[in-house]
Amino acid sequence: MTGIFLCSCLGEVCGRAELEKAAGARVFPGERLCTPQGTASMAVSIREHGVDRALVLGCAAAQVDAVCASLRKAACLGTGRVRALRFAKRGNAEGRAASVRAALAALDLVPEVRTRKTKPNREVLVIGCGATGRAASEALASLGRTALMTEAASVTDIRGSAGRFTVRFRNVGGDGENARTFGALIVAAGLPEPDASRKPFVPGRIIPLADLSDRLSGLSRREFPASLAVVLDMEIDETRAGFEEACRACLDAKSLRPVETWVFLHDARVAGPGLEDLYDRAREAGVQFVKYGGRIRLDAAGSGVKVRARDTVLGEEVEISCGLAAVSGYGLATPADAELTAMLGIGTDALGRLQENNIRLLPELTGRAGIFVAGACRGATYGPDAVRDARNAALSAHELLSRPVETELSHAVVDGDKCALCLTCVRLCPFRAMTVNAEKKQAECVPESCMHCGLCAGECPNKAITLPLWSDGIILALSGAAPDAASVAKEKRP
């Protein structure tokens, strides 16, 4: 039986009789429904009269939404069984009656929605054994949660959803694979080494900054370069980690041999503990910092390297030649390892790092529930930032797995007869909830991964996908365009 709860604030706007006639349903006028007492009185009426669908009419949408939420709990009505309708104070009676009828029509189409609780697997997999990975494992341990650490290279496949990921690994010996399930994944895979074979590197003359120290220490007095240039911000904005590495490398070089050193950068990044002091020590030791604007040109001409850039302080072109040049890996666009990104099925930013360009996901979330990112692989390359990331990710993973994963079974439903397996939904779903069921030869939604956004239903070329709580029928009913009976009947129930 459908019950309409009319809040007193709309008293003079439309009378109970008029509403009952228009809607053909039982009307329960109530006092201040948005207050806890109002909600309690409604819950009582629902239980007493066996109301299974409730339409709450109130003055302002915000309050009415809140009332529905609390009413669902109080009267234990399933999701979607309580609908709110904001009544505009103005507008004529006929308009109001029409919108009530539309809301009721939508309510009739709402199916029974069950929820499913699944005990999540308690273990967390940390991908990446660098500093960030270790920080995440330690944070998890302090939260009393077991964690397994592995290198990205050994992961061959990732399936499943929050609470139940199945990950396949290459066996240590290298032959064959094994699989294990985890509740959550923390990706701390760091940035891949800059590929020394690509531009701007020239073996022995222009090398990655990370290799500078061990290269210099291996050189004899004769081979040691008389002058050395470190280049930051070459392709993308440098990080504090790159700036710190540059200062340390120059100081190390000067401690080995007297050598003239330059650091070319857009600007000094000193916002971090000890960085200001490091910068001063480097300058006192004679390291020349050149602030350049725009592009910088490195030519490995003859035996040395020519560096040309526009010095923004002097406002003119500067050219120096030195024995060896080192370019910071952080200042180069080095996308995350493509294979890992594909396995994880999460978005990347313009530079191909594991940080989809969406503020909702900052700092450690990804499009997929249960998969978190931390450290350099998402762009937080500076040590202290990466550690903080690791702790955030550990906390989020811990929170997720410390309570059963409750899934509302109102996920997208695929009608196998109409699905042409065109894979549009599988490719489109931002949350990798859509998979292919090979036996049934159709696409199928993983309830735990589904975020009920309806993108798949909106794009399916054969309209084979329905979102139970947001079916075409319900939406058309709510938009005053009553659905024709035939199309409503065909909609699949969960």
Next chain:
Amino acid sequence: MSDTQPQGFKAGSNLEKVLAAGHFAVTAELGPPKSADAEAISVKAKFLKGAVDAANITDNQTAIVRVSSIAAGYLALQQGIEPVIQITCRDRNRIAIQSDVLGAYTLGLRNILCLSGDHQKFGNHPTAKNVYDMDSIQLIALLKKMRDEKKFACGDEIRSSKKAPLKEPRIFIGGAENPFGDPLEFRAARLGKKAAAGVDFIQTQCIYDMERFEEWMRQVRNRGLHERVKILAGVTPLKSLGMAKHMRDNVAGLSVPDYWIDRLAKAEDKAAEGIKMCVEQIERLRGIEGVAGVHLMAIEWEDRVPEIVKGAGLLPRPVV
């Protein structure tokens, strides 16, 4: 039309004899008119008379309808110019092509250039259906089969009836080659295929990037192809700066280095400078081992051909 069996020559055409005698051959191009105006052909032929060993008669070049190559070729022959007929694979299937070859031979035409042909999209009938029953290399092999095996594509012997004597069309077979087209490393191999298919002479696309052409010739010599095939280097004198830029930017598979554009830009009389550069280029081409002649494609500039050939010291043409 002399029907005698030329001793030792494949077809006995003037071009074949000039090349066989080791002279530096000169061929030009005569674009037939886009109308039924026979006069236009003889006017152009007059310019070329005595200045070239043979003149290519294009076959609906860039897929634009013109007088057919065989008809225009026959008219040029009457003006005393030996034509090089062109057959593209775009417009005719193997039946039509073989019948055209028989027809051309009966009219005394001896040289045929085998081309894949420009895609109809570039011409004035972009919605036409194309044929491409075969490609230029298969066409070369077909002409060789007709000449040397005296057989049609299907294997039937070329004779009017069972008892009649074999009357095969003896054709001096030509092919085109673009030394600058991608994939660059396959170009020399492709010339090798044409040689294997039985081509007798090659006319290259117009050359501006001399370095790349010399590199291509090196690869050709490495394969010994310059001994099996007579290679004529294609040149096109630049009439204006606009034409130079157009060739560089809009013609696929053609590289026009900057020094052509810069020199033209500086010159007062652009046309004269174009002619001068073309003459210099021909002299430089004569120095490249394996280049047996030059193919002068003076597009709608036939009247300046004698001047260029004379400038390059290639007059008078040998009488063989």
Next chain:
Amino acid sequence: MKGGIVALCCENSGWKALASLGDDPVLDGVEAVRLPCSGKAETGMMLKILEKGAAGVLVLGCPKDDCTFLRGSARAQKRVAVARAALKDAGVGEERVRMEFISSVDTPRLAEAIRAMKAALEAHEGKA
């Protein structure tokens, strides 16, 4: 303006902005429909709503780099483009379907967008 405007609202942004407009007269003739995401608004749905007599359909989605479901408003934008092309084909004027990227606090801009749409519809009606 004959028939109203149906606003297909993403419940995370457009719906909240619309709700906070309260009883602003700009909402006269505007029927708000709540969707989980603007990415659920289908081209066919928009056209069917117009068929049933609505004057216009306004799709309200989150700003593209702030979309709760990451690609919802980007997909909605493409589907609105298809709907507009269809309306242009049908000769009924493409301004009858429109997309606006509204965050939940963008109330002034939402009101402005509704006014602009109403004006466009009236202008077209005058012409039709």
Next chain:
Amino acid sequence: MITAVRKPFDEIRDLVKGYDRLLILGCGTCVTVCMAGGEKEVGILASTLRLADQKDGRSREITEATIERQCDREFFDAVKEKMAAADAVLSMACGVGAQFCGEVFAGKAVLPALNTKFYGTTEGPGVWSARCSGCGTCVIADFGGICPVTRCSKSLLNGPCGGSSKGKCEVDPANIECGWQLIHDRMKLLGRLADLEAVQPLKDWSTGRDGGPGRIVKEDATL
């Protein structure tokens, strides 16, 4: 799959202008996968036609349906009544389905809503490109698994023409890759570049379209 694109709306509108009861029939297989004729496209086309009719003040009944395939007779049973009630069918199937629909419902006006294009593959979401022309004698083994008949604008069998530049075909440098560049690169990868130097003989075209409309009879499967 067989790929197709919808005809421009004005052309469709012109095709159906004489009919008052129209059924728009979608097909749930190939043209659904290439997003041309599935139930979604049927809905969009139907609504667009109705909106156009409303504007012109033309009263017309347009019904919609989509069946599994329009190239198998039995699937049409699902729409027998709708078909009977309509005096014309706008078929959103490929050319095969549109024609077969006309055969199944002989005497009923059946009009195509799509232009069928080629046998193609999905390059990426929303992008399809040709791979085969159905010549009846597959030769791709000689070309590293890439078909010169389809992927080369001139179907050349013995190597690239002069118009290949930077891997693109001169006919449409923005969209068409030079088939022969692909073949060359693949054969190089397979270490079989030398095989391309053999002169391919004239091709037998009679096994394809040039041999007349195709027909296959698989004896064991006939009843």
